[in-house]
Amino acid sequence: MEIITTHLNADFDAFASMVAAKKLYPDAVVAFPGAQEKNLRDFFIESTLYILSIERAKDIDLDEVTRLILVDTRQKSRIGRFSALVDAKDVEIHIYDHHPDSEDDVKGHMEIVEDVGAAVTLLIEEIRKRGVELNAEEATVLALGIYEDTGSFAFSSTTPRDFNAAGWLLSRGANLNIISNMMTSDVSTDQIELLHRLIEGSELVNLGGVEVLVTTASSEHYVGDLAVLVHKYRDMENPEAIFAIVRMEDRVHLIGRSSAEEVNAGEIAAEFGGGGHPTAASATIRNLSLYEVRENLIGLLHERVRPKRKAGQIMSRPVISIGPDQRLSEAAEYLSRYQISSLPVVQNGCVMGILHRNAVEKALHHGLDEQLVADYMNPGVVFVTPDETIDRVLSITVEGRHRLVPVVDEGNMVGVISRSDLLEHLKLPLRSDTTGPDEFPSGRVRSKSVRRLMEERFPTRVMDILKRAGDVADTRGENAYLVGGAVRDLLLRIHNLDLDIVVEGNGIDFSRELAEQFTGCRVRSHEKFGTAVMLFQDGFKIDTATARHEYYSVPGALPTVETSSIKRDLYRRDFTMNTLAVRLNPRSFGQVIDFFGGSRDIKERTIRVLHNLAFVEDPTRIMRAARFSSRFGFAIGKHTLTLMKGAVRMNVFDKVEGKRLLNELIHALDERNPMAPLTLMAGFGILKALHPSLQFGPRTAELLESATAVLSWWKYQFFPDEVETWTVYFLALADSLTDEEFDALVRRLSIVRAKRKDLLRQRQEVSYVLGVFAKGEATRPSRVVEALQKLQLEALLFMMAKTVRESTRKALSEYITTLRHVIPKLTGRDLLQMDYEPGPLFGEMLRTLRNARLDGLVSSADDEVELLKKMYPVEPGQSPPVHG
Secondary structure, eight states: OEEEEOOSSBOHHHHHHHHHHHHHSTTOEEEESSOBOHHHHHHHHHOSGGGGOEEEGGGSOGGGOOEEEEESOOBGGGSGGGGGGTTOTTOEEEEEEOSOOOTTBOOOSEEEEOOOSOHHHHHHHHHHHHTOOOOHHHHHHHHHHHHHHTTTTTSTTOOHHHHHHHHHHHHTTOOHHHHHHHHTOOOOHHHHHHHHHHHHTEEEEEETTEEEEEEEEEESSOOSOHHHHHHHHHHHHOOSEEEEEEEETTEEEEEEEEOOTTOOHHHHHHTTTOEEOSSEEEEEEOSOOHHHHHHHHHHHHHHHOOOOOBHHHHOBOSOOOBOTTSBHHHHHHHHHHHTOSEEEEEETTEEEEEEEHHHHHHHHHTTOTTSBGGGTSEESOOOBOTTSBHHHHHIIIIISOOSEEEEEETTEEEEEEEHHHHHHHHTOOOOOTTSOTTSSOSSOOOOOBOHHHHHHHSOHHHHHHHHHHHHHHHHTTOEEEEETHHHHHHHTTOOOOOEEEEEESOHHHHHHHHHTTSTTOEEEEETTTTEEEEEOTTSOEEEEEEOEEEEOSSTTSOOEEEEOOHHHHHHTSSBGGGOOEEEOSGGGTTBEEOSSSHHHHHHTTEEOBSSTTHHHHOTHHHHHHHHHHHHHTOEEOHHHHHHHHHHHHTTGGGGSOHHHHHHHHHHHHTSSSTHHHHHHHHHHTHHHHHOTTOOOOHHHHHHHHHHHHHHHHHHTTOOSOOOOHHHHHHHHHTTTSOHHHHHHHHHHTTOOHHHHHHHHHHHHHHHHHHHHHHTTOOOSHHHHHHHHTTSOHHHHHHHHHHOOOHHHHHHHHHHHHTGGGOOOSOOHHHHHHTTOOOSTHHHHHHHHHHHHHHTTSOOSHHHHHHHHHHHSOOOTTOOOOOOO
């Protein structure tokens, strides 16, 4: 049996989602987990949709349920008796929800959880994909869900997808008159009286500059549409947030609405067993009085509401500035290097003016490179202090039209606030003048917490280290972040404990202080780059770094590194999916920082660079893009692909150090399936950039596939020998080259001399030995060993992949698994006891015994003794004969 259900006190979005789910799961039974809101009950009286055959929850035999379909919720605490199915091993769970993560979320086998205004929007999109038809009444109900949960498209949570879904429903006959009547129901006498009580029982609470209206009221009987009344009161007072606590009959109802980023209504409601969004949430509470709920709410607000941010909290630092006596040519270099549009002009710590990019570009166009900055800056700077409000900054930037606002403390500039800093704070669309049109999101991604996901994916000990890292950063007055691949893989649900922490402060001192909390933990630092590695007793390690900015003096060169902020640190990374950070400081532990749309690109499974010169500055990113694309199954963004191809045409690899190319090639060859990235690299022309004769035709592809099969075979032999996988694949990749071409390739990759010679020698030896086998000169086991014993394991495995002779492959397999381990029973000590004189002859005698054992001529120590006496007889006063 399949069951479709939703949350307690179901509203129109919940019901509409159930109707939509029934279209996708036509054999499923629809059941509410409990009561519905009054306006939904009234709708049932007038609607013919009772034919949907809604079952009562108590009539469902839970033992018969094989699939549970949850819509408009995934909280275990909000689905009534159906919560008993969550932990059942034989029940498959499908989820369609638009609410933020919460502590008691159910984990589904199939989940569509996305940030839209109404949950039914997600199901409508699925209905359209599958080509399912709706009648006019069904379309009307689904539209009611969208209209209610988006406040008729007026709520800030509304997305373009909600508009799109509603438009499609109208084309299917949704009746706007019915929708309008349901959305504008008359207010009853009881509701007017309750609204009056809400007004009388209200109190404005100021929490660090955030004004929250808290109101209480009581009614001896149930009054419907409480949420509508709270909306009306909010429209009258216009607070940043409102929480209404109303006792009706034997329950207390909590309704929360918030337009302030600092107040998360859903988080507050969840503490009372309810749920919802940051902007709208509710809870129904039993066993607590009105007074107790109010006191608990006030305590929670003081604990959870983040004080309004001040100028000092959103400013960028350290400040990139220039002196008034410097030249405009230097200013142009700064603007280009740091990819900024304005520079504060500073002398002895004091701000003298602001120099803008357009002024510099015009001056340089007229040949004024050597003129002084002081002559072209904008003097008369308007600044703020770190404690001033964001409203003050907005006033300066909007009304005063200032692009850059310095933050000054006791006469010294300590930071700057740019337009992008403000847009980020206000969660408004952010555009970049240095990026391609499809490389940044059109809107800011809402910040979310992954704390619960971290607790689920990371071992307890790792979580303890990360929490302590946040505590240490707090104590030092710094900010610490988990960054890089670990965050990306966390969102992809891929195991990755290769952790990197970035600190806005001193990364090395931070590492040393954190290491003191763990017995035996050592710190290895690199002062030049401000990085450190924490080495724990059990071998676990964490890389830490000071937030830094990189710039490239010339394309392909190693970057020059300078101290910076987390935003600039993330901006230097290769692709948007790798620019995510997670806060570790206690107050915001687990909050995702996403400046560049990385979350969106991970969700869309797309690889994008951050700016147009990304591949020119570091061509190895092209190799990385191919590797990530094949590893994760991500597409490469259209504009990013164009930039890649353009960079290859510019021969950008010519200027890259061989060691860096080798490092990226090794990473590609060490992938689980290196064929995929190598195929992409060949398609992009990367392999030919490494050497013009490096081909990737059918023969090479076949050889690489054969190498994969051989390495898989080797893996399951479970021998202790270490094998360099990349070397096997490298020999296969370069097999078509002549010895001269191969030597040129390994020199281009700056492979160290010893390794270079070894690769060439092994390669030549493989060709020679294959010839020996082809001529039938290695038929006995002893001849097989003599032919193969000079080859390293990597060369043997490559040879096994390369040969087309089954007899040769069989001989190689036998040598690797058995023959190479065969040794005689007798040792040098035994030979001494047999009165043989020690010397070079011992080696020959032991080889003779090994060969005899390999060929089955001896099987015991006694056999070996007899063989030696026969072949190497010793007469008194004579040496045994030497056999050639």
